[in-house]
Amino acid sequence: MTGTFHSGGSAPRTEKTAGERGGPPARPTGGRGRPFARGGGAGGREIHHLGLVAALVLLSAVGLVTEPGNFATSGNVVGILALAATIGVITVGQTFVIIGGGIDLSVGSVMALASVWATTVATQSYGPAVMALCAVLVGTGAGVVTGLLISYGRLVPFIATLAMLVAARGLAQRMSDRRTQLVRPENDAIEALSTTKLLGLPLVVYIFAAVAAAGWLLLNRTTFGRRTFAVGGNPEAARLAGIDVRRHTLTLYALSGFCCGVAALIIMARTTTGSSTHGDLYELDAIAAVIIGGTLLTGGRGTIAGSILGVLVFTLITNLFILNGLQTSDQLIAKGAIIVIAVLLQRRGLRSPT
C-alpha cells in the first residue's frame, strides 16, 4: 500500500473532486481497481446486516429455550451491553483503520498502557477527570506514533502495529511494575461510570453508544468518511484525487488509539483497576468482529453497524455459554466456527451479484 505513494507516472491525472464524489476515477495500473464504494453497495450491506441480525435472533432463541427464566430479562440484556462496551469501542476504531486499508494489532496493548498510565499514583492524586483525560491522551498518543511509523516511516501496518503491540505491553508492565493498580476509592467517579444507571443502563453503555454513533456519522456523513473509503479502496487513486493519503492514514491510527483510550476508561470503571494484563487478545476479538461485520480486510468497504453487530454476536455467545454452564474451551471453538461461517457467507454474497 505504501508503495503506491510515489507517483507511478502511468496513471492519468484525475480532477480533484471526482474521487471524492465517488465518481469512477481512471483505473490506475496495478491498483486494486475498485471504485470508491461506500458500504457494501447495491444492497449487499443490508443483506449482510440482516444475516448478522438473523444470527443474533437465532442465538437469542437458543437463549430463550435453554434459559427461559433468565435470558430475556432486562438485567441480562444490560449485562451483555455493558460487557460489549469495551471491545465495542475498540472495534469502532478498528473498523476505520481496516476500511482505510490498514490493520491495528496494537489495540489490546494500547488499552492496557492507557489504563496503567491513568491509574499511576501521580495521576490518581489529581482526580478522576485527569485520569480520564490521561487515558484518552495516552491512547491517542500511541495511535499517533503508530500512524507516523506507517504513513511517514513507510512501515507496513502489520509490522508497525505489531511493534506497538509488544512495546506498549512492555511499557505498561514497566510502569505498573507488573502489578494491578487499584483505582483509589476517592476517585469513585471512575467506578460510577459502571455503577450509575440512566434509564436502566449503566453509563458505560452510553459511552459505547456515543462512540458508535459518532463513528457512524464520521464514516457516512463527512468528507473524512468518504476519504477513508477512498484511501482504503485505492490509495493511488485517492492520492491523485487530491487526498493527503499520509495525513489521512495517520489520523485513522490516531482515531483507533483514541478509541483504545476510551476503552481503557471503561475497563477501569468495570474492574476498578489499571493493569498490564488488560486487553489480552482484544486485537483478535476486535478484528474478528470487524470481519464478521462484513468489512473487507483489504480495505475500502465496511460499516460500523456491521462491526457492532459482530461484537454483540461474540458477547452473546459468551453469555449463552456461561448461562448454560459450558466451559471456555467450547466457547472458543464456537467463536472460531462463527468467524469461518461469516466469511464464507460474505464471499458468496460478494460473488453472486457480480
Added chain:
Amino acid sequence: MRDQSPRPTRRGVLFGGAVVAAGSLAAACTSNSAKDDPSPAAQAGSLGGDNDKPGKQVTIGFSAPAADHGWIAAIAKNAEGQAKKYKDVTFKPVEPTNDINQQISAVESLIRAKVDVLVILPNDGEQLNQVARKAMDAGIPVVNLDRVFPDKLSYRTWVGGDNYGMGVSAGHYIGKKLKGKGASNPVIVEIQGIATLPLTQDRSKGFADALKSYGYTVTAKQDAKFTVESGNQVASNLLQAHKKIDALWNHDDDQGVGVLAAIKQSGRKEFFMVGGAGSANAMREIKTGGGVLEATVTYPPTMAASAIKLGRLIAQGKGMADLVELQVPQSITLASETVFKDNVDTYMPLGFES
C-alpha cells in the same frame, strides 16, 4: 567438610522453626506499620537457631514465572528478601518469563554456571521436568517450589501450597455456614483460575469433596484467567446466570478484584464469598466487613522464602532444627488456612499486595 554438625540438640529443638514462626507472627502483629518490608517471613531470619549462623558459602540459582500477577510478584520478592538475610548466600536469579522454552534455557544457564542449589518455580511442572532432572544428574540439588515435577528424581525437596487443601478449606467454610442456616439445595458458584492447570483441578476437587460431606454440590463453575479483567467478565455473566446465589468461591484474590467489582456493580448482596491465596487487599476487605467477601483461604507466597532457606541448608548439608533428622526432608506441604474476620489481624502481615 561440614562446618557445623547438624546434631539434633535440645537447643536446636527449642530454638527451631516453631520459635522462629511464632516470633515472626508476634513481630508482625506488633509492626503492622512496617509496610515497606516485602516479606514478613523475612523478619524471622535473625531470630533463628544454629542454622542461621554463617556457614559454607553457597550460590543459589532461582527461576520463576514472570511477575505479572500479585502472588508471583510476591514469590520473587520473598525469595530475594530471604537470600539477602544471609552473608553466606549468593543469590543468582534469572530473568522471569512465562515462556517455557525460555525458562528451560534460563535453568540450563544456571546449571552451566554450576550453582550449588537451584530453587525453581516452573511455569509448568511437567514441561520443566527434564531440565530439572538434568540439574539433579549434574549433582545440583533442586528445590521444587509449588508446581511439582512429576518425576521424583527431578528434585531433592518440594515445598509448596496445598491446592486440594485450599478447596477443602473453602468448602468447609461454605458448607458449615450454609448448614448452620439450614440451607437445603443451596446455589454454590465457583470461579476457577486457569482451568487447564493441575492446581486448578486440585482446588476444584477439594472444594467438591468438602461440600459433599455436607450434602452439597457445586451448582456452576467457570474458569477465568487469573486476571482482573477475565474475573470481572466471568463474574458478570455468572451473576446473570443465577438470580439467587448462596455462596461463591473465587480461587484467586488477584482476579477477585474484578469479581468483587462485578458484584458491587450488580448491587447483589444475598450471598457471601470466599477468596483464595490471601492478598492484602482481600484481607483489608474482610477486616472492614459489610461486603460479600467474608473469608479467604491462604496459599502463602512466603513459601519462596522457605524454599531459599531450605536450599541453603541442603547446600550446606544441614538438617532442620525442629526435626530430629540430619537432613532436610523430601517434601513440605504448607497448610491452607482460612482467614476470616476473627483472625484477619493475625494473617494480615502475610498478605501480599496485588
